[in-house]
Amino acid sequence: MKIGTVLRACVAVTAALGISLSAQAQDKKTSIKIGFVTFLSGPAAGPFGVPAKVAAEAIVESLNAGKAPPPYQSKGIGGLPIELVIIDEAGGATKQVSEYRTLVQRQDVDVVIGYIGSGDCLAVAPVAEELKKLTVLLDCGTPRIFEDASYKYVFRTRPHATMDAVAATMYLLDNRPAVKRVSGINQNYAYGQDSWNDFEATIKTMKPAVEIISSQMPKFGAGQYGAEISALISSTPDVIHSSLWGGDLEAFMLQAQPRDLFKSAQLVLVAGEPYLHRLPGKIPDGTIVGARGTNGVFAQDSPFKRWLVEVYKAKAGLEPNYPAYSTAQSFLGLKAAYEKAMRDKIGSAIPMGAAKNVKEEMEKAYSPPNQEEIIAAFEKLTFDSPSGKVKMALGKGHQAVMGTAYGTTRFENGVVKVGNIKYYEAERVTPPEGVTSLDWIKSGFKRPN
Amino acid sequence: MSQLLAVVIDGIVYASWLFIIAVGLTLIYGVMKILNIAHGSLYALGAFTAVSFCTAWFAHGYAAAGSFAMLAAAAIVVGLVFGPLIERGLLRFMYGKDEVVLVLVTYALFLILEDVIKLVWGVDPLLVQGPNGETPYSILGNFEASGLSYPYYNLVLVGVAVATGAALTWVLTRTRSGKLLIAVIHDREMSAAMGIDVGRTYFVTFTAGAMLAAVGGALTAPTVSVVTGMGAEVIVMAFAVVVIGGLGSLPGAALGAFIVGMVRAASIHYKPELELFSVYLVMAVVLIVRPKGLFSGAEVRKI
Numbered sequence: 001m002k003i004g005t006v007l008r009a010c011v012a013v014t015a016a017l018g019i020s021l022s023a024q025a026q027d028k029k030t031s032i033k034i035g036f037v038t039f040l041s042g043p044a045a046g047p048f049g050v051p052a053k054v055a056a057e058a059i060v061e062s063l064n065a066g067k068a069p070p071p072y073q074s075k076g077i078g079g080l081p082i083e084l085v086i087i088d089e090a091g092g093a094t095k096q097v098s099e100y101r102t103l104v105q106r107q108d109v110d111v112v113i114g115y116i117g118s119g120d121c122l123a124v125a126p127v128a129e130e131l132k133k134l135t136v137l138l139d140c141g142t143p144r145i146f147e148d149a150s151y152k153y154v155f156r157t158r159p160h161a162t163m164d165a166v167a168a169t170m171y172l173l174d175n176r177p178a179v180k181r182v183s184g185i186n187q188n189y190a191y192g193q194d195s196w197n198d199f200e201a202t203i204k205t206m207k208p209a210v211e212i213i214s215s216q217m218p219k220f221g222a223g224q225y226g227a228e229i230s231a232l233i234s235s236t237p238d239v240i241h242s243s244l245w246g247g248d249l250e251a252f253m254l255q256a257q258p259r260d261l262f263k264s265a266q267l268v269l270v271a272g273e274p275y276l277h278r279l280p281g282k283i284p285d286g287t288i289v290g291a292r293g294t295n296g297v298f299a300q301d302s303p304f305k306r307w308l309v310e311v312y313k314a315k316a317g318l319e320p321n322y323p324a325y326s327t328a329q330s331f332l333g334l335k336a337a338y339e340k341a342m343r344d345k346i347g348s349a350i351p352m353g354a355a356k357n358v359k360e361e362m363e364k365a366y367s368p369p370n371q372e373e374i375i376a377a378f379e380k381l382t383f384d385s386p387s388g389k390v391k392m393a394l395g396k397g398h399q400a401v402m403g404t405a406y407g408t409t410r411f412e413n414g415v416v417k418v419g420n421i422k423y424y425e426a427e428r429v430t431p432p433e434g435v436t437s438l439d440w441i442k443s444g445f446k447r448p449n
Numbered sequence: 450m451s452q453l454l455a456v457v458i459d460g461i462v463y464a465s466w467l468f469i470i471a472v473g474l475t476l477i478y479g480v481m482k483i484l485n486i487a488h489g490s491l492y493a494l495g496a497f498t499a500v501s502f503c504t505a506w507f508a509h510g511y512a513a514a515g516s517f518a519m520l521a522a523a524a525i526v527v528g529l530v531f532g533p534l535i536e537r538g539l540l541r542f543m544y545g546k547d548e549v550v551l552v553l554v555t556y557a558l559f560l561i562l563e564d565v566i567k568l569v570w571g572v573d574p575l576l577v578q579g580p581n582g583e584t585p586y587s588i589l590g591n592f593e594a595s596g597l598s599y600p601y602y603n604l605v606l607v608g609v610a611v612a613t614g615a616a617l618t619w620v621l622t623r624t625r626s627g628k629l630l631i632a633v634i635h636d637r638e639m640s641a642a643m644g645i646d647v648g649r650t651y652f653v654t655f656t657a658g659a660m661l662a663a664v665g666g667a668l669t670a671p672t673v674s675v676v677t678g679m680g681a682e683v684i685v686m687a688f689a690v691v692v693i694g695g696l697g698s699l700p701g702a703a704l705g706a707f708i709v710g711m712v713r714a715a716s717i718h719y720k721p722e723l724e725l726f727s728v729y730l731v732m733a734v735v736l737i738v739r740p741k742g743l744f745s746g747a748e749v750r751k752i
Contacts, residue, residue: 042678045572186723216721221682223673224466226603227459227717233597234452234718247574249673254576258587260597278574281582 023048031083035103039113040088045223047246048116053086055324058311059331060084069303078342078368085109089116093123096400099345100124104133113330116377118142125154134371136334138426142194143437146395148366153244155378157333157390158326159402162437163429164270164292171288171406171422183237185216185228187248195243195270196259201441218311229256253282273297274321276416277323281399283416288411293320293388297418298405309385332445337378341369344377392434399427451595456714462603464710465610470683471690471702472613473661479697480634482548486555488662489680490562491531495666496675497566499523500575508577518584524667528660536655560586567677574674586671604666614703668731689728693735695742704743
């Protein structure tokens with residue numbers, strides 16, 4: 001009996017040891033945990049935040065199932081499944097900084113992808129640097145992120161907003177060279193101010209004879225635009241520039257359209273593309289619209305676009321809008337960088353037979369890349385996305401550049417169609433490395449040869 | 450000259466809108482000494498309910514003109530459901546507590562109601578719109594003034610504002626219940642001792658205030674896209690108006706709304722970059738000269 005008990009105890013101890021050993025072996029890495037931050041409430045949720053979240057979920061599902069088109073066909077990221085932790089971006093920059101710390105320090109995510117608001121991006125970037133956590137900015141536009149600072153851990157896989165204004169002006173002058181009087185209505189916060197300043201500077205540089213008549217800057221979320229519309233009508237502009245979006249854009253269009261503001265004035269909606277299906281009959285024919293890049297209706301056919309449209313439609317029942325394209329870019333960029341880091345490691349491993357510690361060296365080469373290695377692979381990376389080729393060309397290889405496009409609307413059979421689409425290459429609409437956007441515009445779009 | 454006329458029209462329209470929103474806030478404060486932050490939520494509830502009612506109306510294919518009845522119905526329903534619910538279910542347990550405590554209670558209520566709205570209506574922006582894009586805002590047509598066209602809907606706003614102000618003034622000064630109300634405002638305990646049903650007075654006042662907030666929301670709904678968080682935007686402007694006029698003062702709310710509307714319209718027409726600044730500048734100047742607002746003469750004679 002006694003021997004039996006001892007034996008049993010031995011077996012139990014061995015079994016326990018075995019379990020703990022195998023648990024240790026599995027501990028190395030079983031998934032990639034991504035913190036995803038987007039607006040789930042507030043005015044930016046409907047048009048931007050929720051489409052980005054739906055896109056993230058659809059993309060992650062498809063990537064984890066290994067169903068994305070090549071070269072993205074491997075499961076998850078580098079064979080490891082992606083695990084999403086989704087956080088609401090609402091509440092302002094201060095709240096986002098503390099939420100970011102929670103994500104990194106308590107939830108222990110491997111990467112953070114997120115932020116639509118420029119203010120949130122500007123606030124979170126330095127904290128990412130402080131906590132040394134790889135962070136991919138999702139959809140914010142302000143060029144100041146990499147123009148005013150330099151980051152090692154922060155990347156942005158979508159182009160910045162300067163090209164929106166520059167390409168809008170080029171499109172306008174191409175199609176309407178006789179334009180003389182220009183007014184604007186933009187929200188009184190970072191993005192609205194930047195959009196207008198870039199547009200004003202561009203049009204004054206390209207066509208100094210243009211007169212800027214009236215620049216309305218209503219409060220974000222103002223809701224009532226009666227007086228602004230009167231002032232715009234009285235200023236008798238040829239063209240009205242607007243970067244309004246979301247509820248503000250819809251309220252402005254609802255109030256302006258019955259008052260015949262657009263009978264004589266042509267409208268330029270820098271970020272108008274996602275609203276075309278929401279406001280049929282309210283967007284006047286001949287409105288110039290953009291999608292902040294070659295997204296949505298401006299995206300050219302490719303296996304990547306077809307893939308995004310398919311997985312997004314299966315989840316949301318709608319065509320993906322530009323925040324969904326930005327989301328695809330961020331996940332595919334991260335995946336491309338991670339897998340390039342894997343290949344780089346294996347490629348630079350000591351050739352078999354030449355080294356003493358072959359086993360250790362090979363294990364090292366095939367282990368998942370660490371953060372430093374992913375960052376090295378991410379810098380200056382070029383990868384394919386549903387909106388075209390993305391080049392991480394600015395901000396020392398941390399800021400993407402892409403071409404963009406604009407088109408003109410017409411109302412046909414109950415839907416708004418976009419025609420006369422013109423594409424602008426990245427080099428024509430984006431400043432070169434080391435020059436801030438406003439300086440570049442004022443220099444007359446000079447490029448070093 | 451024509452621009453001056455445009456400023457006056459724009460100013461009056463905006464002032465009317467502000468007055469409709471602010472008057473319920475000042476009424477509740479005047480009688481109950483509650484600074485009701487949840488006023489913004491009641492405004493938003495009015496707007497969301499209006500969207501639902503109008504959408505159902507259009508879905509049945511009824512005449513677009515009837516959507517005005519739906520706006521009114523939305524305001525009445527929200528007022529009659531949420532007013533009594535909040536007053537009987539929550540606020541009556543708080544009477545007699547410090548004003549600061551009540552601000553916190555209504556702020557908590559505001560946060561709860563914002564989430565209720567999200568749960569019920571979701572986060573997508575909603576539009577009051579018929580099958581062919583017609584809205585109560587556009588179906589009335591436009592009128593011309595100083596070379597600009599304005600929708601007649603703006604006159605509806607002005608009409609509702611004037612009618613509300615006149616009706617409240619009449620009730621407060623010409624009717625028996627108005628006199629009882631003023632007695633309650635003067636001295637709650639003494640009124641109760643004299644046999645006035647203070648609880649009932651509070652109940653009616655809060656319900657009326659809630660309904661006024663919902664009227665503001667329902668009338669705003671056709672002109673905007675109805676989104677979560679719209680209540681927070683509005684409560685700030687409403688506070689600015691009632692603080693300029695003097696908290697709890699009916700003529701104060703009217704004058705405050707008029708001043709803010711005019712200043713805002715003038716700055717938009719002549720100096721657009723000063724729009725936001727101008728409103729708060731007026732507020733600061735008024736508070737420096739009269740720290741309790743323009744109409745805050747005798748402490749007891751509010752409303």
